Each structure stands twice: as C-alpha cells, then as structure tokens.
Amino acid sequence: MSAFDKVKAARSSKRPTAKSYIEAIFSDFTEMHGDRRFADDKAVVAGIALLEDMPVTVIGLEKGSNTNERVMRNFGAAHPEGYRKALRQMKLAEKFNRPIVCIIDTSGAYCGIGAEERGQGQAIAENLYTMMTLKVPIISILIGEGGSGGALALAVADEVWMLENAVYSVISPEGCASILWKDSSKTKEASECLKLTAEHLLEFGVIEAIIPESKGFQAMCSNIKSELINTFNKNKSESIDTLVSKRYKKFRKIGERT
Amino acid sequence: MIRKGIFKKPKNELEGNRRLKQNPAVNIPDEMCVACPNCKKTLFTSELAEHYNVCNCCEYHFRMNARQRIDKIADKDTFMENDADMISHNIIDFPNYDKKLNSSRLESAENDAVVCGFCTIGGYSTALFVMEPYFMMGSMGTVVGEKLTRLFEEATRRNLPVVGFTVSGGARMQEGILSLMQMAKVSGAVKNHSDRGNLYLTVLTDPTTGGVTASFAMLGDIIIAEPQALIGFAGPRVIEQTIRQKLPMGFQRAEFLLEKGFLDEIVHRKVQKAYIAKLLRLHSKGGEVS
Numbered sequence A: 001m002s003a004f005d006k007v008k009a010a011r012s013s014k015r016p017t018a019k020s021y022i023e024a025i026f027s028d029f030t031e032m033h034g035d036r037r038f039a040d041d042k043a044v045v046a047g048i049a050l051l052e053d054m055p056v057t058v059i060g061l062e063k064g065s066n067t068n069e070r071v072m073r074n075f076g077a078a079h080p081e082g083y084r085k086a087l088r089q090m091k092l093a094e095k096f097n098r099p100i101v102c103i104i105d106t107s108g109a110y111c112g113i114g115a116e117e118r119g120q121g122q123a124i125a126e127n128l129y130t131m132m133t134l135k136v137p138i139i140s141i142l143i144g145e146g147g148s149g150g151a152l153a154l155a156v157a158d159e160v161w162m163l164e165n166a167v168y169s170v171i172s173p174e175g176c177a178s179i180l181w182k183d184s185s186k187t188k189e190a191s192e193c194l195k196l197t198a199e200h201l202l203e204f205g206v207i208e209a210i211i212p213e214s215k216g217f218q219a220m221c222s223n224i225k226s227e228l229i230n231t232f233n234k235n236k237s238e239s240i241d242t243l244v245s246k247r248y249k250k251f252r253k254i255g256e257r258t
Numbered sequence B: 001m002i003r004k005g006i007f008k009k010p011k012n013e014l015e016g017n018r019r020l021k022q023n024p025a026v027n028i029p030d031e032m033c034v035a036c037p038n039c040k041k042t043l044f045t046s047e048l049a050e051h052y053n054v055c056n057c058c059e060y061h062f063r064m065n066a067r068q069r070i071d072k073i074a075d076k077d078t079f080m081e082n083d084a085d086m087i088s089h090n091i092i093d094f095p096n097y098d099k100k101l102n103s104s105r106l107e108s109a110e111n112d113a114v115v116c117g118f119c120t121i122g123g124y125s126t127a128l129f130v131m132e133p134y135f136m137m138g139s140m141g142t143v144v145g146e147k148l149t150r151l152f153e154e155a156t157r158r159n160l161p162v163v164g165f166t167v168s169g170g171a172r173m174q175e176g177i178l179s180l181m182q183m184a185k186v187s188g189a190v191k192n193h194s195d196r197g198n199l200y201l202t203v204l205t206d207p208t209t210g211g212v213t214a215s216f217a218m219l220g221d222i223i224i225a226e227p228q229a230l231i232g233f234a235g236p237r238v239i240e241q242t243i244r245q246k247l248p249m250g251f252q253r254a255e256f257l258l259e260k261g262f263l264d265e266i267v268h269r270k271v272q273k274a275y276i277a278k279l280l281r282l283h284s285k286g287g288e289v290s
C-alpha cells in the first residue's frame, strides 16, 4: 500500500473507532466525564477498566461510528477541555498507581474560536509536560489518524504502537500540499513526502511496534491485549524512576546530535 | 556537547559579540527610511534601531532578528553562545528543503531558527534562547529541538533560570514527524528543569503559533508577551477556513490572551530588560548576583 492509500485507510469511515477497541480489549469500562474546569469534551472518552484483572486508565480519541455520533464527538477533534479531561484522568491514574492506555485517532486538535480562547496550545503543552514524568506506565496506540499535536498530546508514552495502516504526521497531507505546491489536492505526493507510515516511524524510532491488521479485528485486539499485559507486567520489574527516565531518553534521542 | 571553556569572559568586545560583527543579514534593510506598517509614518532606519525597533509614533513593534534582541536583553558582552555551528540536514529527503535551508541561512545569517547561550541580564546569570524569525519563520525542526533541550539540560545542571523569546510558525514540516517529536522532547527538558526548582520565563513575540505554542512557549512559570503579538495554536487563516467565518478584531492578540488568562503581563520592548531583570532578582536564591 502506498502512503496515500494508508492515509485513506486510516480515515475510512468503516474503520473501527476507539470505543470498539476499548470494548474488545478491556472489561468493566467505566466512563468518567469532564475536565472540572469548563465542560465534558465528547471527542475524548476516558475512564477506568480492567485489563484481564489489572485496573487501568483508558483514554481514547473517539471519532464516532455513525453520522450523529460523529457530529456529537466533533469527528474526534478535541478542544482544550478534552485534553484537560484526559490529563485529569492520567493524574488520577498516577494517584491510584494504574497503568495508562491511550487510544489515538484524530485528524488533529480542533481549530476554532472556543479552542483558542480556552488555550488549545496551553492544554496540549501541559499534557506533554506532565506525561513526561508521570509515575505510571503509559502505552499509546495509534489506531487510525495521528494528527500532529492533537495526537502527540496523548502519545508521550513509554511505548507507542501503531496499527499497520495508521498514519502519524506533523501536518495533514492537505496542509502540506497547500504550503508546498499551493494546491491542497496534491495529497498523494504530500503523503509520500511526509514519511507518515508505520514502517517509516518504526525506522525513525518514533514508535516501538507495528500491529498487523490482516487477521481481522478480533484477532488484532486479542493480540493488543496480550501485548499490553506482557508489557505492563514487564514494567513491574523495574522501578518507576527507571521507567520515567527511559521515557525521557526515548524522546531525547530523536534528533539528538553527538 | 558544550565545549569546555566556552563560558569564559570574552577577551574583548569583538569576541563577545562575534556574530553581531558579521556582515548584516539580508533582513536588515539598506534603505534609510522605512514605513510603519501600522500608522504608515516614515521612520529613519537608524532611529528605529535605537528605539528598540518600535515605531515612535504608534508603538508598533517591528520584527527583530535574534541578534538584535540579544543585544537589547543580555548585559553587554556577556552572551556566550552554545551550539552555534549546529546545522540542519534534509533527514527525510523532503522536496526543496536543502534549497530552503540555504536561502534561510543567507536571509538570516544564522545556522538555524534559534540562538542559545548563557549571559547575565541586569547582573543575574541566566540561560537565554531567542528564536530567529528570518530563518524559516522560526520553525522548529530537530536542530531547534536539540539546541533548546541542551540549553535546558545545561541550565538544570548549573541551577540557572531560562529566559526565552519565541517567534515561530510551529513545527517544521520539512522534517516531518521528527519535528513533532521535538515538542515532547523540549517539554520534557523543561519539566526536568522545573522539577529542580528553576525559573523559566517566556516572552512571546509576534507571531508565536503551532507546535511552539503547544509546547515550550506555554510552559513558562511566567509568560509575558509583546503588545499586539499574535499568539495561538492554529493560525487565523486555518481557523477561518475551518469555521467559515471572519475572526473578531483582536482575536489571538496578546491583549486577548491576557484577558483570557494565558499571560502574566504584556511588556513593552523598551522595558523588557528591566522587567526580566526584576523577575530574576525576585527569584534569586540568596543573592547570587554575579
């Protein structure tokens, strides 16, 4: 598949959204709402669940699976209150010593008047800042679109996994094309230039693993489930300070000069 | 890594201000006069430079390059630059990036979009970074991320504050995902610096947007801005295209952000140095004036 085919696959309305993964991987998911500051952003689904018998905090960027739900969830484009809702749940995870799983699928953080008024940039920045030293294991899984800062705000993790056909990029192919060629329709060329596929990101050291999609949704989810259990169990054998320092070093080495 | 001996006092004025004495960048106009974009008054270029690049009629803050800012903020001859020779490469083979880098080097007379180092401000030792608007509009790629990370790490080791001037269009598209990762990397370095009890003060200048706003620009313990500076996550044009309506007057300007609670103060360029020095004094630990 070409990079552009992957962009199309990642955006396909038939692709399962975050809630399907939560349902398939975890049990007893109990949703928690609101950022305690402004509102409850429905583009972010957050709560507590069991991973086999381990309580975990689960946060998803949810696009919605039908037209009504997509509108209600703002097509997975979160406002600042969505990122603050996620952060509130992550801090609770730290308090109760629960690992965190983030499921990411967004074209990007929402661009609008309210989002700017309420500090979209500040909200994302605070997530990056806080997640870097959060004293619980964090795993982020990119299931579809990983749109720039809006995706990164939930991806400062010990491990970032990516579905075979997911994409993760600094800018949308449309945005890139309109800057490069003043023509936003040249998305095919832009998709290639941006090196946004899972293979590229693995090569760059931006992600730790690629999850194959070919065996079907249920098989893939049980694969993810067992990988999550393995990784969190492995995490228990090292101190949390080691984990946090490894997390920083992982990002530290991207673009490092010697 | 920072070379040994780089923090020694300069032997003479020329050494301390090495880069300032180089040929002026293309961005400094040769013309004797320039028209204020705001009030249209004709200003003498020489006078403008003396007036902190601020229009003496309407207080419009002209764009300043990094060296001009350092000259106005750091105590004379104290700025010792780090990593001045670090240059960007076309790491993801992006079309025309090499060309863009070359022309940006010419236009700005800088090697990349941020200048980092240590200096004193009003006698107080501090790390200082200043972004360069004439280098790809201050965009953040791996060199900007690496230089800033090293600066925060060095400031953490030396227990020094960091003062930073931002001006940026955001993450640098031409380095793809690696640019995006710099947001996390620098934010992590800021966090480690902060966890050791050190002060970080940001001065947001026109324009500060995108991935820079969504990372280290908004992470200051103290965040100030220049009058009228455009500050936001999404650029105004992108927002207008998304919501299909015109934005209200003053939207995303510094005054708007102050009102919404995202800035501590708006500080005119003429008093910035005194303001920053005062805050460094208010955060000094046991009077460590150098």
Ligand SMILES: [Zn+2]
Pocket: B036, B037, B038, B039, B040, B041, B055, B056, B057, B058, B059, B060
């Ligand atoms: Zn004027």
